[in-house]
Amino acid sequence: MFKLxxxxxxxxxxxxxxxFLISPLIPTLQSLFHIPTEYSGWMxxxxxxxxxxxxLIAGPLSDGWDxxxxxxxxxxxxxxxxMFCGLATGFWSMFLFRFLAGVSAAFTAPQVWASIPALFPAQKIAKVSGIVMAGLAASQAFGIPIGSLLASIHWSYPFFTIGICALLVALFIFYVLHEMKPNQAPQAKTPIFSRYLPLLNSRTARRAFFAHFLFQCGFFAAFSFIGKWGADRFHLSIDQAGYMMFFLGLGNIAGSLCGANVIKALNRFNTLVVGFLVSIVCFIVLPHLPSVSAFESVYFFVFMNMGVAFPxxxxxxxxxNPAIRGTISSLANSIMYAATTLGSWIAxxxxxxxxxxxxxxxFAAICFAGSLLSFIFSGIFGKGRENKE
Structure with missing residues (x-):
């Protein structure tokens, strides 16, 4: 279990x-590739x-594959x-290689969330999910600052480094993970998009996924331009922006590791409400803070909430619907990145x-408020909803 x-x-x-690497690199790449600010979010x-x-395709397919x-x-x-991102020569080549990296990640990350309930006993799922979420948080706390330091030498070095590390992780997958074939082979013959029908036909699911979209849209709209704001307002260099991301990532790690205990103490509903309300207040005051330290301190609570709320x-x-976890995980991730696309563009x-x-x-505060209301009125916190929908 430890290896998994x-x-x-x-x-x-x-x-x-x-x-998340692009966020602190936006000012550098914007200057290098001569990209206007209104288009820089597309990186x-x-x-x-x-x-x-x-x-959207990977999820249903994975429910019928190993x-x-x-x-x-x-x-x-x-x-x-x-690694090809490190060879980009302009905006459009970077756009293409980043797009392909996103496609590849779409076939990888959702499998993790779909595999946890299948590989671990029920009483350990929350703990394992928190640890895995801490991996995402640790990428902000350690991966992004290291990438920023490498980028201060040359902007391409972080991409080559991440590519090599990903290849080593692929070897780890090959040797550690056993085959995970579907329980019912006929499911593979089910038309891909028809597997979304149980979710589309559920009012609870529709509202919950919309709430998830607003949550991610608000967070990533603000997140995408932390580096840009740090450079414009506080005149931070790329390595200084990396140090700022390190501190914020610690908040995400703290939230991920203590999330299970917080939920146990407050219950799911209260945890979500308190976390979202604190984040809304933080977003409102952030632009008015006079120093980097104040900015980091307040944003720390937003990242801590992200660590608790996301898992x-x-x-x-x-x-x-436990029978289609792969589909649900992929839809949730697809919505998250659709929200990232829209949020970074609007930002x-x-x-x-x-x-x-x-x-x-x-904009981020409004998205969080809308998300909270959508979750509350979705009915997802109610008991026995699976049988009623």
Missing amino acids: TTLFFLIMFVIGTDT VGSYALGYALFA RKKVMLSGMVCFSIST LILGMLNSL GLIYAAFNGFYAVSI
Whole structure:
């Protein structure tokens, strides 16, 4: 069990590092490739777009395939496409390679969340999910700052490093993970998109997934331009932005590791409500803070909430229909990256239009408020919902 937990942690760490790496690199790549601010968000959005589109296919397919083969193939392709990002010569080549990296990740990361309930006993699922989520958090705390330091030498070094690490993780998958073939072979013959019908026909599922979309849209809209805001407002260099991301990542790790205990103490509903309300207040005050230390201190609570809320939300979504966890996990991830695409694009537009982070933070606060209301009125917290829908 320890090897599997470590493997899933490393998968999320590598993919998370690559996912978030562009944020502190935006000022450098924007200058290097001569990209206007309103289009710079697409360097984040291209990866997210590839993920969002292909996760919709990867999820249903993976429910009828051997998850190990899907995970291994996706990680190898992810390694290659990420290394090609280091060879980009302009905006469109970077867009293409980031898009391909997102496609590869779409076949890899959802398998992790779908595999946990199948490989671990029920009483350990929350703990393991928190540890795996900590891998995503650790990518912000350690992977991104290291990548930023490498980028201060040359912007391409982080991509080559992540690509090589991803290849090593692929070897780990090959030797540690056993075959995970579907329980029912006939499911593979089911038309891909028809597997989404149980979710589309459920009012609870529709509202819960919409709430998930708003949550991710708000968070990543603000996240995508932390590095840009740090450079514009506080004149931070790329390595200084990396140190700031390290501190914020610690908040995510703290939230991931203590999330199970927080939920146990407060219950799921209260945990979500308190975390979202604190985050909304943080977003409102962020642009008005006078120093980097104050900015980091307040944003720390947003990242801590992300560490607690993300695995909680995924757990709630996966409980909607345990028979199609792969489909649910992929849809949840697809929605997350669709939200990232839209959020980073909107953030780029309003950042340029209003010349700063002010409008971006208000947009994030509105998204969090809408997400909280959607979760509350979805009925996902009610008992026995699976049988009623």
